[in-house]
Amino acid sequence: DLSANDQSSLPKELREKYVLTRGIGTGVCGEVKLAFERSTCRKLAVKIINKKNFKSEGTATRNAKTEIEILQRVDHPCLIKTEDFYQTDDSYYIVLELMEGGELFQKVKSQQQLKESVAKLYFYQMLKAVQYLHSNGIIHRDLKPENILLSSQEDVCLIKVTDFNQSRILEEASLMRTLCGTPSYLAPEVFTHASTTGYGLAVDAWSLGVLLFVCLGGYPPFHESFGHQSITDQIIRGEFTMVPSKWKHVSDQAKDVVRKLLVVDPSKRMTIEEALQHPWLQDRDMMDTAHRLMYPSGDAAATAAVQVERLATRKRGRDEGDEEEE
Numbered sequence: 001d002l003s004a005n006d007q008s009s010l011p012k013e014l015r016e017k018y019v020l021t022r023g024i025g026t027g028v029c030g031e032v033k034l035a036f037e038r039s040t041c042r043k044l045a046v047k048i049i050n051k052k053n054f055k056s057e058g059t060a061t062r063n064a065k066t067e068i069e070i071l072q073r074v075d076h077p078c079l080i081k082t083e084d085f086y087q088t089d090d091s092y093y094i095v096l097e098l099m100e101g102g103e104l105f106q107k108v109k110s111q112q113q114l115k116e117s118v119a120k121l122y123f124y125q126m127l128k129a130v131q132y133l134h135s136n137g138i139i140h141r142d143l144k145p146e147n148i149l150l151s152s153q154e155d156v157c158l159i160k161v162t163d164f165n166q167s168r169i170l171e172e173a174s175l176m177r178t179l180c181g182t183p184s185y186l187a188p189e190v191f192t193h194a195s196t197t198g199y200g201l202a203v204d205a206w207s208l209g210v211l212l213f214v215c216l217g218g219y220p221p222f223h224e225s226f227g228h229q230s231i232t233d234q235i236i237r238g239e240f241t242m243v244p245s246k247w248k249h250v251s252d253q254a255k256d257v258v259r260k261l262l263v264v265d266p267s268k269r270m271t272i273e274e275a276l277q278h279p280w281l282q283d284r285d286m287m288d289t290a291h292r293l294m295y296p297s298g299d300a301a302a303t304a305a306v307q308v309e310r311l312a313t314r315k316r317g318r319d320e321g322d323e324e325e326e
């Protein structure tokens, strides 16, 4: 009804350039509407972040500012791209490329569990996206199936990570400032792995382990309905169950990736780089498909990226005396 599609509260420039229609997603910080660009009739997504629905003004503005700053600064095929940005006194409007496959969460829910080859293709792309974020000093901190979007309804498709609302840009500067002061009162973890880069990045590796578990098993590893323990206790103890009926068709290598990511001690947890080297992901066909999706134009940069990956794979093969690679 017209009231639901009330365009009057939108910024004038936004209204002039786009027509907003139905809601297609709701995030923790707002909602996403399907939009059409008037000049091209292109379909887009407009994410509306309501400044007021955060408890304290500080958090809201800082998180949203970080999210918008990150969205405008990152450039990777598996990270959602911002097309445009507007704001009013009470909301931010972020215009994003439309991901016609919707949320990974909905796909896993409707398909029960994904085929292992599809889960591997998606997981590889997530690893590449998070590897890019980490190499730019950004921790996502909120990786979950709702924040992984699919570019089409096909199984073989490009995925993109979204919702950097909880992200943090690694404040190396703040750590340096801390270390300049007198260390006498600083806790040990500030000096050990709990400082910014080492410790912080590992949280995304854990979340990717949970994501992979959900894609392969079709249910979450930690859930309040499992057993007597609270979900927090299950997580702190790293106690998850691979129900045989759901996991008997899943390869041991895939299970090994999950087990090495869902490790409680961040310093013992497999890193993103190590996960990219894991045997389960040394799959030429999957990688070729992923690169074709990520770099469709087949431009020089793309070819270079593929060559680098191939050389790395071949070098690893030689190092491990794998003759067939020669």
Ligand SMILES: CC(C)(C)NC(=O)Nc1ccc2nccnc2c1
Binding pocket: 024, 025, 032, 045, 080, 096, 097, 098, 099, 100, 101, 102, 103, 149, 162
């Ligand atoms: C496929 C269908 C049902 C129309 N859903 C959808 O496009 N969902 C979303 C949800 C959030 C999005 N956020 C950014 C870009 N596209 C998005 C698409």
